Amino acid sequence: MIEKTRIGVIGLGYVGLPIALAFAEKYEVVGFDISDEKVAQLKKSIDPSDEIDTKEFEGKNISFSATVEALASCNVYIVAVPTPVDKHKVPNLVPLKKATESVGTILKKGDTVIYESTVYPGCTEEVCVPILEHISDLKYITDFKVGYSPERINPGDKKHTLSQIVKVVSGCDQESLAKIGTLYGSIIEAGIHSASSIKVAEAAKIIENTQRDVNIALMNELAIIFDKLDISTHEVLEAAGTKWNFLKFYPGLVGGHCIGVDPYYLTYKAQQVGYDPEVILSGRRINDNTPQFISKKIIRNLLKQNKKLSECSALVKGITFKENVSDIRNSKVIDLINELKEFSIEVDVMDSRAKEQDVQREYGLELISVPKKKYEVLIIAVAHDEYVHESFDNWKGFLTDNPIIFDVRSIYKDQNLSESSIYLSL
Numbered sequence: 001m002i003e004k005t006r007i008g009v010i011g012l013g014y015v016g017l018p019i020a021l022a023f024a025e026k027y028e029v030v031g032f033d034i035s036d037e038k039v040a041q042l043k044k045s046i047d048p049s050d051e052i053d054t055k056e057f058e059g060k061n062i063s064f065s066a067t068v069e070a071l072a073s074c075n076v077y078i079v080a081v082p083t084p085v086d087k088h089k090v091p092n093l094v095p096l097k098k099a100t101e102s103v104g105t106i107l108k109k110g111d112t113v114i115y116e117s118t119v120y121p122g123c124t125e126e127v128c129v130p131i132l133e134h135i136s137d138l139k140y141i142t143d144f145k146v147g148y149s150p151e152r153i154n155p156g157d158k159k160h161t162l163s164q165i166v167k168v169v170s171g172c173d174q175e176s177l178a179k180i181g182t183l184y185g186s187i188i189e190a191g192i193h194s195a196s197s198i199k200v201a202e203a204a205k206i207i208e209n210t211q212r213d214v215n216i217a218l219m220n221e222l223a224i225i226f227d228k229l230d231i232s233t234h235e236v237l238e239a240a241g242t243k244w245n246f247l248k249f250y251p252g253l254v255g256g257h258c259i260g261v262d263p264y265y266l267t268y269k270a271q272q273v274g275y276d277p278e279v280i281l282s283g284r285r286i287n288d289n290t291p292q293f294i295s296k297k298i299i300r301n302l303l304k305q306n307k308k309l310s311e312c313s314a315l316v317k318g319i320t321f322k323e324n325v326s327d328i329r330n331s332k333v334i335d336l337i338n339e340l341k342e343f344s345i346e347v348d349v350m351d352s353r354a355k356e357q358d359v360q361r362e363y364g365l366e367l368i369s370v371p372k373k374k375y376e377v378l379i380i381a382v383a384h385d386e387y388v389h390e391s392f393d394n395w396k397g398f399l400t401d402n403p404i405i406f407d408v409r410s411i412y413k414d415q416n417l418s419e420s421s422i423y424l425s426l
């Protein structure tokens with residue numbers, strides 16, 4: 001008799017919830033998360049991350065629980081817990097290890113465990129498998145199988161949704177690779193790419209984000225050079241972009257828990273095996289220093305206008321880590337705000353997507369909903385769609401004479417700004 005596939009998803013955040021709901025169209029799914037609060041919301045068909053609409057929960061064969069025993073009847077486990085770095089930028093594998101321990105307690109002969117969390121090449125088999133074996137008292141490959149399938153979803157992106165992105169799958173042997181490929185193939189319309197090993201699949205994910213990080217770092221470095229040469233980076237990129245093989249990357253703030261974090265997983269492993277990754281780490285440094293570069297440029301211009309910094313105020317539009325999301329974790333905008341405050345500039349912050357209580361809890365900041373005064377500086381820090389599509393005229397009334405406008409993503413570059421304003425961007 002072929003056993004019915006019952007899937008347990010461990011960690012129901014940006015990655016775990018969409019995968020759980022996608023599988024729940026075809027299989028019985030149990031979603032497990034250690035956050036009681038999150039599970040309570042999910043039971044009411046509310047996604048606390050605001051990515052998934054309530055109607056997408058309708059008709060799905062899914063239950064949610066904060067108790068690991070609820071997973072006991074499952075035979076496939078998908079782990080999608082966070083893999084952050086600590087304050088020294090070293091991988092923090094605590095959530096991954098804890099989730100693996102939980103799976104270990106309910107693992108049975110014949111079960112398959114698939115990891116989706118982003119990790120360094122080797123982590124699944126070197127760190128997770130021994131925990132599974134130890135807790136379950138079962139033997140890897142003989143008794144249970146393991147696979148790795150990295151997630152590529154892009155929060156805020158309504159085009160590249162889970163089923164529309166080719167999924168890389170891998171397994172500990174040919175049998176598990178075939179099984180995992182068929183499983184994902186049943187929900188992914190864009191197709192499956194079978195990697196030759198778990199390590200290859202782990203490495204593939206980590207270099208996708210590392211490549212982006214390094215390319216953006218190059219753009220941020222160019223922005224520093226062109227600032228000194230007094231030419232517009234945007235205009236240079238526009239001109240260079242007319243060549244067929246020029247890659248379209250732009251300078252910007254690199255925050256969040258993927259692009260700014262994942263490269264450290266690779267550099268950690270590289271250093272473990274005796275290689276010092278110079279390009280990747282210098283890219284990280286450049287991107288981490290971009291908020292300071294922006295604040296210096298603003299301050300330099302205020303001083304040129306003979307303004308007293310302690311009498312200046314700035315209005316910042318956007319605090320999320322990137323456009324069109326409500327997620328504020330690891331936002332680089334906060335570094336920019338803190339830099340300006342260091343120079344005694346008063347800062348007010350607005351964001352059409354971030355939740356007030358999140359901003360208060362994470363950064364101790366009160367978001368404002370309408371501008372409170374006339375500001376010397378306007379910073380458009382995040383390119384939410386609603387900011388891109390609005391007219392700059394809406395903001396003119398809230399700015400003093402000769403305001404400084406720092407447009408991080410150059411979204412107002414084609415708008416008619418008043419002659420007296422100083423328009424800056426990266």
Ligand SMILES: NC(=O)c1ccc[n+]([C@@H]2O[C@H](COP(=O)([O-])OP(=O)(O)OC[C@H]3O[C@@H](n4cnc5c(N)ncnc54)[C@H](O)[C@@H]3O)[C@@H](O)[C@H]2O)c1
Nearest residue numbers: 011012013014015033034035081083095098099117118151
């Ligand atoms: N967010 C993205 O865009 C994205 C894209 C691709 C890959 N990833 C990777 O996917 C993984 C998950 O990221 P995310 O953004 O979904 O994180 P998240 O913070 O949105 O969600 C993770 C969830 O796991 C839960 N959790 C933590 N420890 C747990 C445990 N021991 N047992 C059960 N649940 C636990 C948390 O309560 C949370 O709800 C990370 O490795 C991340 O790098 C994220």
